[in-house]
Amino acid sequence: MRDEDFEGIMQGLREAVSIMKGEADPSTYRVHVPQEVDVKAIRTRMNMTQTAFASRFGFSPSAVKDWEQKRRRPEAAARVLLTVIDKEPQAVLKALGV
Secondary structure, eight states, X not given: OOHHHHXXXXXHHHHHHHHHTTSSOGGGOOOOOOSOOOHHHHHHHXXXXXXXXXXXXXXXXXXXXXXXXXXXXXXXXXXXXXXXXXXXXXXXXXXXXX
16 A cells, blocks of 8 residues: 555545544534444454454444444444444554554
């Protein structure tokens, strides 16, 4: 991945988080926050346990378990991050310094 691609993804993620926190006007951005995210499918594609996935990306293991068992739904910002993890995991790992 080129540095320009990475920076574009990170900028989009920062903008999405600002919108979710109410700090930015969503009408000025075109961010799609998915209503549902298949956390188990994302984690399985990455060949990680629930605990390893949670630790790597800053989620609590209990949240990952609850999301996968449909007891809870990730908040909008978490769904955005999970979508980026699904599409560009290396960009997220690079941003996190992993």
